[in-house]
Amino acid sequence: MRPVTIVALVAALFVLVPEGALAQGAGRPAQNNARGPRAQPQRPALPPLGRGMNAMQLQQYLDAVALTQSREHLKMTDDQYGAFAPRLLRLQNLRRRLMQARRQAMGELNQLLSADSPNDEAIIAKVKAFDETNRRGGEELVKAFQELDAVLTPWQRGRFRVLEEQMERRKLELLTKIGPPS
Numbered sequence: 001m002r003p004v005t006i007v008a009l010v011a012a013l014f015v016l017v018p019e020g021a022l023a024q025g026a027g028r029p030a031q032n033n034a035r036g037p038r039a040q041p042q043r044p045a046l047p048p049l050g051r052g053m054n055a056m057q058l059q060q061y062l063d064a065v066a067l068t069q070s071r072e073h074l075k076m077t078d079d080q081y082g083a084f085a086p087r088l089l090r091l092q093n094l095r096r097r098l099m100q101a102r103r104q105a106m107g108e109l110n111q112l113l114s115a116d117s118p119n120d121e122a123i124i125a126k127v128k129a130f131d132e133t134n135r136r137g138g139e140e141l142v143k144a145f146q147e148l149d150a151v152l153t154p155w156q157r158g159r160f161r162v163l164e165e166q167m168e169r170r171k172l173e174l175l176t177k178i179g180p181p182s
Contacts, residue, residue, distance in 0.1 A: 055175060062171050063092050066164075073163050074156040083151040091144045098137035105130040 067088060071081050109126040112118060149157050 058171075058174055059096070062167065062174075063089065066092070066167055069163060069167065070160065074152065074159050076152075076156070080151050080156075084148065087144070087148045087151065091141075091148055094140055094144050098133070098140070101133050101137070102130070105133050 067085055070076070070084065070088060074080075074084075076084060105126065109123070109130060112123050112126055148160075152160060
């Protein structure tokens with residue numbers, strides 16, 4: 001993703017999200033954000049759904065939210081954030097690309113399986129291609145995480161994994177609210 005696009009997404013985030021909505025949900029009391037063994041991670045607030053927002057717009061919006069949430073929750077320095085942001089965007093784009101490749105391979109396999117007379121050799125080849133996509137994707141994800149982790153402290157790495165899981169749950173909640181893509 002180009003730096004101009006990143007800036008535009010982050011700018012859109014600040015325009016679209018009411019002040020304080022990213023840090024705390026409306027009416028939600030502040031949680032302990034102290035660093036320590038008993039500290040509870042703060043649950044990222046759900047961004048408000050834009051009128052007529054589709055799944056792709058939501059994904060771009062959530063990418064911008066993830067950048068903002070990461071900076072806040074990981075307590076990054078400016079230098080860290082400068083190195084972290086493009087790596088996070090690469091990770092997000094990689095995940096989308098891998099998901100799309102998996103869906104395409106699965107669709108092709110499904111077409112072969114639905115045929116009147118399925119060709120076993122073609123099915124074997126598609127299954128191998130699907131497995132190879134998963135294997136290669138897994139390796140690429142490990143490398144992307146290693147690059148991301150290189151700019152974070154161990155505490156920040158753990159905190160990032162927790163934040164990512166929370167953001168993924170929120171994304172699923174929002175996607176369910178807006179329904180299937182048109």
